[in-house]
Amino acid sequence: MLSQYTTTIKRLSLRLRSFGVQGPLLRTFYDSVVASAIFYGISLLGQQHHRQGQEENGQTGEEGQLCPRMPPGLSGGGGKRNRRMMAKLSSLLNNTSHPLQDTLTALGSSFSERLLHPRCVKERTERDATNWSSDKLKSLLLGLKVENDEGSCEVTEVSKVEGEASINNRKGKLIFFYEWNLKATWTGKSKAGIKYSGTVEVPNLSDENDMEDLDISVSLNKDEPETPLTNLMKTKGAEKVREALGSYVGFLKTEFTQGMILPTANGMAKIQSTSQSKAKQDKTQISSSSSMAAPVNTGVKIPTCKFSMKEKFLTSPADLYRVFLNQEMVQAFTHAPAVVEGERGGKFRLLDGNVFGEFTELVPDEKIVMKWRYNNWPCEHYATIAMTFLDRSSETELKVECRGVPDNEEERTKEGWKRYYFEAIKQTFGYGARLF
Numbered sequence: 112m113l114s115q116y117t118t119t120i121k122r123l124s125l126r127l128r129s130f131g132v133q134g135p136l137l138r139t140f141y142d143s144v145v146a147s148a149i150f151y152g153i154s155l156l157g158q159q160h161h162r163q164g165q166e167e168n169g170q171t172g173e174e175g176q177l178c179p180r181m182p183p184g185l186s187g188g189g190g191k192r193n194r195r196m197m198a199k200l201s202s203l204l205n206n207t208s209h210p211l212q213d214t215l216t217a218l219g220s221s222f223s224e225r226l227l228h229p230r231c232v233k234e235r236t237e238r239d240a241t242n243w244s245s246d247k248l249k250s251l252l253l254g255l256k257v258e259n260d261e262g263s264c265e266v267t268e269v270s271k272v273e274g275e276a277s278i279n280n281r282k283g284k285l286i287f288f289y290e291w292n293l294k295a296t297w298t299g300k301s302k303a304g305i306k307y308s309g310t311v312e313v314p315n316l317s318d319e320n321d322m323e324d325l326d327i328s329v330s331l332n333k334d335e336p337e338t339p340l341t342n343l344m345k346t347k348g349a350e351k352v353r354e355a356l357g358s359y360v361g362f363l364k365t366e367f368t369q370g371m372i373l374p375t376a377n378g379m380a381k382i383q384s385t386s387q388s389k390a391k392q393d394k395t396q397i398s399s400s401s402s403m404a405a406p407v408n409t410g411v412k413i414p415t416c417k418f419s420m421k422e423k424f425l426t427s428p429a430d431l432y433r434v435f436l437n438q439e440m441v442q443a444f445t446h447a448p449a450v451v452e453g454e455r456g457g458k459f460r461l462l463d464g465n466v467f468g469e470f471t472e473l474v475p476d477e478k479i480v481m482k483w484r485y486n487n488w489p490c491e492h493y494a495t496i497a498m499t500f501l502d503r504s505s506e507t508e509l510k511v512e513c514r515g516v517p518d519n520e521e522e523r524t525k526e527g528w529k530r531y532y533f534e535a536i537k538q539t540f541g542y543g544a545r546l547f
Contacts, residue, residue, distance in 0.1 A: 241277070259347070262301040274290045296310055310329075314326055314328075327349040350538075361462075413517055423509070434540065435479055436453030477499070481496050489517070
């Protein structure tokens with residue numbers, strides 16, 4: 112019963128958040144639901160105790176009546192005020208002719224109807240990403256490998272992927288919901304050839320938690336002897352798992368959302384069918400496989416924004432500049448095949464084709480300007496990204512100025528740059544940690 116109640120509350124909370132109900136208002140609603148559930152449970156428990164007493168005394172009451180008595184252990188110490196309050200609440204619940212009954216019924220029915228059957232269907236579309244997410248999580252975790260002087264460890268099985276994921280398109284804005292409980296098996300092999308095994312558990316992968324807040328628990332199986340490989344999995348292994356789960360969130364927001372939002376000439380968003388999306392994608396791949404030519408301009412005008420970001424890297428401007436133009440280095444920090452023509456007018460395509468564009472200005476070791484876009488942005492719409500490399504003695508400050516980003520893509524673009532450029536480059540090349 113408790114698990115069903117918890118699941119129901121979570122689903123109800125997700126539904127409310129899809130309507131834009133956030134922060135204190137959502138918390139207030141949650142608290143009120145919990146309070147009402149507690150009262151209802153107490154009332155039912157009181158009813159049960161009262162009926163038991165009646166049966167023992169040979170008495171019967173009105174069928175379906177909620178007894179105002181509190182169960183033993185909960186009724187004492189409240190005084191007259193509490194008894195009066197409980198009597199009023201119980202009388203309202205028990206008395207079907209009470210003046211407020213019609214109002215409560217009407218409000219409850221109206222709220223339930225709007226919550227379960229929203230009328231804003233034209234402005235709102237939801238896609239279930241559970242099956243896709245389950246497969247993606249397994250593919251990202253399976254085969255993860257770390258090693259050091261003691262030996263190597265690898266994730267060999269993903270035994271539990273419990274949870275759900277969905278994407279809500281409300282008025283052209285995508286809202287992501289996901290909650291997962293994961294468990295995987297890792298096997299290790301020491302330099303001496305001895306094999307070990309253990310588990311990795313992540314109980315709280317959720318849209319409410321940042322990647323840094325994930326609980327990644329690594330343990331060695333009980334029948335296994337102690338080994339330094341356990342510590343290897345707890346450090347490097349846990350970071351690899353965290354990185355893979357971060358990639359899942361990125362793919363959820365890019366790969367799975369393809370075709371969900373396509374601004375039209377009048378600025379409204381429309382949903383592209385799966386068959387249309389696939390046909391268009393296949394056509395684009397055929398036309399771009401040899402020449403990487405951009406799609407035909409449709410002349411669509413959309414509202415855009417501009418913003419800037421700054422990040423510091425523990426390396427020289429020359430080394431950091433080279434990271435963005437060298438194809439092998441790009442493939443290293445994106446962990447995926449990429450095409451990078453590191454010259455003025457050269458094209459680039461990375462992250463499995465989710466990001467592509469063209470270099471328009473290159474000032475060696477100082478500046479890179481490029482046309483840049485996600486593959487599901489409106490046809491032929493590019494943002495202009497200008498990267499300036501500033502020498503700060505022992506480190507390089509990278510200033511990224513973005514112009515022409517679609518309004519509803521601002522947060523996604525910022526998050527993408529921070530996660531798949533800044534953090535990935537630091538982790539891959541060690542540009543984020545000082546050595547003493």
